[in-house]
Amino acid sequence: MSNPFQIEAWSEYGVGMAILLVRIAYRCTQVGLKWEGDDYFAVLACVFFTAELSMLELIGQNGSITGLSDEIALTLTEEQKVKIVYGSKCLLAGWIVYTTLIWCLKACMLFFYCRLTFNLQQKRLVKITGAICVAAYLATITVFLTHCHPLPRLWQVYPYPGDDCALNISKYLALVVTNVTTDLMILYIPLPLLWTVQIPLRRKILFGFWLCTGVFIMIATILRCVICLQDVSQINVGTIWSIRETFVGIIAVNLPVLKPFLSAATSKISSAAKLSSQRSESANMMPDSMRLSHVNRHGKKRTVHEITAADNSSEERIMHHSEDGRASTEHSRERDDMGGIKVTKSYNVQSGTR
Numbered sequence: 001m002s003n004p005f006q007i008e009a010w011s012e013y014g015v016g017m018a019i020l021l022v023r024i025a026y027r028c029t030q031v032g033l034k035w036e037g038d039d040y041f042a043v044l045a046c047v048f049f050t051a052e053l054s055m056l057e058l059i060g061q062n063g064s065i066t067g068l069s070d071e072i073a074l075t076l077t078e079e080q081k082v083k084i085v086y087g088s089k090c091l092l093a094g095w096i097v098y099t100t101l102i103w104c105l106k107a108c109m110l111f112f113y114c115r116l117t118f119n120l121q122q123k124r125l126v127k128i129t130g131a132i133c134v135a136a137y138l139a140t141i142t143v144f145l146t147h148c149h150p151l152p153r154l155w156q157v158y159p160y161p162g163d164d165c166a167l168n169i170s171k172y173l174a175l176v177v178t179n180v181t182t183d184l185m186i187l188y189i190p191l192p193l194l195w196t197v198q199i200p201l202r203r204k205i206l207f208g209f210w211l212c213t214g215v216f217i218m219i220a221t222i223l224r225c226v227i228c229l230q231d232v233s234q235i236n237v238g239t240i241w242s243i244r245e246t247f248v249g250i251i252a253v254n255l256p257v258l259k260p261f262l263s264a265a266t267s268k269i270s271s272a273a274k275l276s277s278q279r280s281e282s283a284n285m286m287p288d289s290m291r292l293s294h295v296n297r298h299g300k301k302r303t304v305h306e307i308t309a310a311d312n313s314s315e316e317r318i319m320h321h322s323e324d325g326r327a328s329t330e331h332s333r334e335r336d337d338m339g340g341i342k343v344t345k346s347y348n349v350q351s352g353t354r
Contacts, residue, residue, distance in 0.1 A: 005240045006060070012247040013053045020046050023254045026261045038111035041104045042254070048101035049246065055094035056239060062087030065157060065166050066235055073158040081157050088155030095144050095171055098242055102179060103137045105249045109186055112256060122189060129185045136178035143174040172225040180218050187214045213252035220245035 020042055027039050062083040076084070110133065113126045147170035148154050153161040164170055190207075220241050228238035 003236075005236050006057075008240060009053060009056065009243045012243055013049065016049060016247050016250040017046065019250055019254050019258075020049070022261075023257055026258060036111055036115060038108040038115075038257075041107040041111065045101060045104045045108065045250065045253075048097050048104060049250070051097045052094065052101055052246065053243075055090050055097055056243070058090040059087050059094060062090065064088040064091045065155060065161065066091070066168070068157065068160070068166065070158060070160050073160070076157070084157055085155045091168075092144070092154055095168070096141060098246070099137070099140055099144070099175065101246055102249065103133065105246075105253045106133050106182060106186060108253045112253075113189055122192070125189055129182070129189065132185065133182045136182050140174050140178045143170055147171065147174075167229070169229060172229055176221055176225045179221050183214055183218050183221075187211055210252060210255060213248050213255075217245050217249050217252070220248070 024039065024042055024046075027035065027042075031039075064087045065084060068084070073081075107130075110126055110130045114123070145151065148161065148165035153165045156165070160166065191211075224238045224241040224245070227241070228235060
């Protein structure tokens with residue numbers, strides 16, 4: 001049975017994948033197969049996002065050495081130990097996949113900046129930030145693979161391998177430093193442009209909201225580190241914050257690319273709704289001469305029903321009144337446009353005097 005963390009994680013995965021796939025399809029309609037660097041990294045993001053959720057599912061099913069003590073390890077069966085070893089290996093793979101996904105999103109953003117019209121100083125800043133991101137990624141992966149030596153201690157069930165191996169302290173600290181630092185540099189690149197460019201206030205507010213998503217990503221990274229290092233039992237909370245971080249990152253990276261598509265889609269929907277409303281109003285409007293009225297017993301009009309109009313060139317009316325004056329039958333002969341005669345019949349009911 002799925003727990004709330006799994007439901008949220010897979011829901012965000014579905015929305016995130018939909019955004020990535022729409023982005024890829026939209027770019028194909030715009031440039032065909034003449035892709036830029038950010039398009040290739042968007043495809044890699046799809047792969048690593050799927051791998052991240054798969055690793056988290058396997059870790060949840062098998063467990064890991066996180067929070068495991070010697071006393072607990074001695075009570076485990078061989079089958080349980082095998083599952084924990086497998087889950088711990090998936091945990092290491094999950095760390096690498098998650099970090100690679102985050103850096104793929106950073107690469108998407110940097111390549112997108114390269115396609116924008118920046119001045120020489122900003123373009124140089126994009127290149128410097130890109131080089132620092134590559135170095136930061138390599139440094140982070142190196143910490144993941146070397147902070148617990150030898151590597152098999154990362155899935156050693158008994159004896160207890162130590163806090164750094166079991167609680168991944170070095171991993172959290174390294175990721176916070178490199179991830180937050182590179183995010184700050186990426187966010188800084190467009191800031192001077194926002195202050196100097198002459199655009200409507202509404203668009204500046206939208207850009208500001210977009211930049212806030214980057215701030216959220218940094219907060220999520222720090223929060224995850226604090227939660228997991230303070231209380232190992234809160235590992236599920238820390239895990240869901242990593243999913244939230246990648247989910248918001250996918251939205252933030254792809255929003256600038258999808259903005260023209262979203263604007264066009266919104267305009268089409270608005271136009272279709274307006275056209276449908278106009279057609280509905282036109283269907284309800286009929287000439288007054290072609291309305292059939294009901295009268296109440298005091299001779300006052302009560303309701304009006306519209307009927308189909310016909311354009312008649314001439315008409316003759318023959319009235320027959322009843323003796324009491326209460327009812328009359330009206331025969332009319334109408335000459336239509338083709339020269340023929342149409343005979344119609346209507347009834348008029350009125351209250352008689354008593």
